[in-house]
Amino acid sequence: MPLPFQQVWKSQDAVAIVTGASSGIGFELTRMLVNEGAHVVAVARRRERLIELANATSHPERVHCIAGDVTDAATREEAMRAADSLRDGELDLLVNNAGVGAIGPFADASPERMRRVMEVNFFAPVDWTRDAIPRLRLAAQKDVRPVVCNIGSVLGHRAVPDKSEYCASKFALHGWNDSLRAELVREGIGVTMVSPSTTRSEFFDSLVETEPDQKSNSIGSWPPARVAQATLTAIKRGRSEVILSLGGKALVYADRVSPPVMNGILAKRGR
Ligand SMILES: NC(=O)c1ccc[n+]([C@@H]2O[C@H](COP(=O)([O-])OP(=O)(O)OC[C@H]3O[C@@H](n4cnc5c(N)ncnc54)[C@H](OP(=O)(O)O)[C@@H]3O)[C@@H](O)[C@H]2O)c1
Structure with a gap:
């Protein structure tokens, strides 16, 4: 018997x-x-x-702009109200994409750096999803399979030095995402995690x-439109998890095969 999450998600x-x-991935995904x-x-x-x-x-009239900080409850409430007005409170898709990074040793950073990164990258997705669930449930009663899509990172699968706050936030997102998926699947709501590499x-x-001019030195970075296209495909196909880019896959799978070897390599390489 086909499972509810195998239904095809449609943009129309x-x-x-x-x-x-x-900007970036969220801009391109919204456009698509x-x-x-x-x-x-x-x-x-x-x-x-x-x-x-x-x-x-x-169709500019189909873009409903809400300007505000995702960590602010008033922004979230305004966005939910805007979505409610579109189709009787039903929601087909929530993409938790807003995110920030930080680079530099943990020991040199202020406590606020960790708190800010966790607020934007972890607690905001959690709060937005909590408010979205009743709306996704309403949509699931119809012939659709609503989806929560969390934009993670390969650094939510394998942590590296000098990005402790970011890695912590994306690992937290990853773990919560997997529990949520198992809880919502029986209600016909899909939970998809997309883990890009450098974009x-x-x-x-x-x-x-x-510090200014910090960059990631990963090889083979992708343009945001390519990440957005892969995200949309993952949503439509009801994929549980996708890890993007060859470099990203290599990092994650090498770590799964031998975490001690990866620990050694990363300790030598630094950032
Ligand atoms: N770029 C990479 O190398 C990379 C790699 C792996 C994963 N990712 C993930 O991909 C996602 C999108 O990043 P991106 O690469 O597209 O970066 P980006 O171009 O910097 O886009 C980030 C978006 O998040 C918004 N944002 C940040 N903080 C916000 C806040 N407090 N409230 C509301 N909006 C906020 C920004 O808009 P405003 O500034 O206008 O608020 C912007 O629209 C993030 O979750 C990131 O962690 C990125």
Whole structure:
């Protein structure tokens, strides 16, 4: 008997919320969803960038811009109300994409750096999902398979030096995501985790409490549109987890095969 999560997710007329839609992966994913006929509540702090996003789609009226911080309850409530007004409170997709990074040794960082990264990358997705679940349940009563999609990172599978706050936040997201998936599957709600490797977005321009000009030195970075396309495919196919890029897969699988070898390599390599 086919399981509910094997139903195909469709963009046409779907109601979605995408956080972190003003640049990078979230911008591209929102554009793709809207061009395929979805209504998207697009959330980020920079309102002018959300307006640019709307104008970059084939249906600007289908982009519902909410400017605010994802860690702020008022932003979340406004976004949920905007989604409620679109189809009687039913929600087909929540993409927890907004995220920030930080680079530098843990011992040199302020306690606030860890708190900020955890608030944006972990507690915000948790809070947004908690509020979304009743709305996803309403959609699941119809012939659709609503989805929560969490944008993680390969660094939520294998931690590296000088990114302790970021790794901690993405590991937390990963663990919570897996529990949530097992809880919601019986209700016909899918939970998808997408773990990109280095992506050529604005991510490294807005690092928290980090020395200027810090970059990630991973090889084979992807453009945001490619990550967004892979994310949309994962949502449509009901994938549980996708790890993107050859370098990302190599890191994760090498670690699964021999964690002590990876520990040794990373200790020598530094950041
Ligand atoms: N870039 C990479 O190498 C990479 C690798 C693996 C995973 N990822 C993950 O991919 C996701 C998207 O990142 P990206 O590469 O597309 O980076 P990006 O271009 O910097 O986009 C980040 C988005 O999050 C929003 N954002 C950040 N803090 C926010 C806050 N407090 N409240 C509301 N919105 C906030 C930003 O908008 P505003 O500034 O306008 O608020 C922006 O729209 C993140 O979860 C990141 O961890 C990125």
